[in-house]
Amino acid sequence: MPNPSHQDINEELRQLQRDYIKKLPGRVTQLVEAWTNNLAQPKEKTLQDIYRQAHTIAGTSGVLGIDEVSQAARAIEQVIKERESNDSLSAEEISAAQHSIDILRELSTSSEIKIREINLQRR
Numbered sequence: 001m002p003n004p005s006h007q008d009i010n011e012e013l014r015q016l017q018r019d020y021i022k023k024l025p026g027r028v029t030q031l032v033e034a035w036t037n038n039l040a041q042p043k044e045k046t047l048q049d050i051y052r053q054a055h056t057i058a059g060t061s062g063v064l065g066i067d068e069v070s071q072a073a074r075a076i077e078q079v080i081k082e083r084e085s086n087d088s089l090s091a092e093e094i095s096a097a098q099h100s101i102d103i104l105r106e107l108s109t110s111s112e113i114k115i116r117e118i119n120l121q122r123r
């Protein structure tokens with residue numbers, strides 16, 4: 001079986017980026033809904049879910065070269081990971097996470113998301 005060319009692989013990566021960006025608003029909406037639910041009724045399980053969702057968005061976005069989205073999701077993840085109380089977030093932590101959530105929401109619906117080109121070449 002012939003090896004795919006670097007051009008073919010790079011085109012597949014670009015397609016993965018496009019597909020991910022199309023699905024990003026739905027993923028962010030799920031995170032925002034969990035966040036809203038947690039603000040109304042704080043629960044450790046909900047915070048864990050938000051953490052997991054933010055972690056997944058941060059990692060996948062980073063791998064695909066969608067760095068601004070990755071950074072915003074990583075900031076949410078860090079707030080939850082480093083929170084002072086296991087049961088809830090302080091007002092300062094809520095404010096920091098909300099700021100990053102607002103950025104993430106805006107980026108997810110932007111038609112101009114910056115994508116770092118990933119170009120695989122043989123070394």
